Amino acid sequence: MSEPLPLCDARTDLKPIEVLFLHQLPEPSHELVESPRCELQHEHTGVHISLAQASGLDSWWLVWAPGNAQLTARGQNMDRRLHKMDDCPAAEDGGRGDGDECLLPAGHTGAHSFAMQSSGPRVPSAAARKKMLHALRESLDEDERAELEEMESLLASQGEPMPLITRNEALVVTTLLGQVAHDDWLMEDLVLRIVERMDTRLQALAH
Numbered sequence: 001m002s003e004p005l006p007l008c009d010a011r012t013d014l015k016p017i018e019v020l021f022l023h024q025l026p027e028p029s030h031e032l033v034e035s036p037r038c039e040l041q042h043e044h045t046g047v048h049i050s051l052a053q054a055s056g057l058d059s060w061w062l063v064w065a066p067g068n069a070q071l072t073a074r075g076q077n078m079d080r081r082l083h084k085m086d087d088c089p090a091a092e093d094g095g096r097g098d099g100d101e102c103l104l105p106a107g108h109t110g111a112h113s114f115a116m117q118s119s120g121p122r123v124p125s126a127a128a129r130k131k132m133l134h135a136l137r138e139s140l141d142e143d144e145r146a147e148l149e150e151m152e153s154l155l156a157s158q159g160e161p162m163p164l165i166t167r168n169e170a171l172v173v174t175t176l177l178g179q180v181a182h183d184d185w186l187m188e189d190l191v192l193r194i195v196e197r198m199d200t201r202l203q204a205l206a207h
C-alpha cells in the first residue's frame with residue numbers, strides 16, 4: 001500500500017448559530033467537533049469542507065472559503081454555509097465490498113479519503129452508541145453472550161453490601177476497571193453501572 005496522502009490543514013471554529021442548527025438535527029451520529037479540520041487533500045483547490053454532522057442518512061458538511069473569500073449560494077454572498085451533500089460513490093477496491101469507502105461528498109476535489117491520512121475519529125453520539133451497543137451484542141457468540149447476561153443478572157439482583165474493601169481500594173478498582181473497559185463498550189456499560197452504585201453508597205456514607 002502506498003503512503004497516505006497529506007490532508008489540508010485548514011481549520012475553523014463552529015459558530016453558535018451553526019451549533020444550534022446542528023444540535024436540532026435528528027439521529028445525530030457523533031458529538032460536534034468544535035474546531036473542524038478540512039478533510040480534503042493538501043493544497044486542494046476551491047473551498048474547504050468538513051463533515052459537521054451525519055443525521056440519519058443525511059450528511060451535513062460545513063463549507064468555508066479560503067481566506068476571506070465569499071461563497072455565492074442562491075444569489076447570496078456568504079463566507080461559509082452548512083450544506084447537505086450526497087456521499088462520494090468511490091471505494092478503495094472499486095466496489096467489490098472489502099475495501100474502505102470514500103467518506104467525502106460526491107464531486108469533491110483531490111484524492112478520495114481512503115488514499116489520505118485519517119481526519120480523526122469522531123465521538124459517537126448517545127443515540128449512535130446505543131445502536132452500536134445493540135449491534136455489538138448481536139455479534140457476540142453464544143458463550144460471550146451467556147457470560148454478559150450472567151453479569152447483568154448479577155447486577156440486577158440486589159445483594160447485601162459486605163465490609164470487604166476500603167474506600168481507597170474501591171476508588172483504585174473502579175479506576176482500573178474503567179481503563180480496561182474503555183475500548184470495550186459492552187464491558188464499559190457494566191463498569192459504569194458498578195461505579196455509579198459504589199458512588200451512591202459512598203455519598204450515602206458521607207452523610
Ligand SMILES: [Zn+2]
Pocket residue numbers: 008009010038039040044047048049
Ligand atoms: Zn481545505
Ligand SMILES: [Zn+2]
Pocket residue numbers: 088089090102103104105108111112113
Ligand atoms: Zn471520494
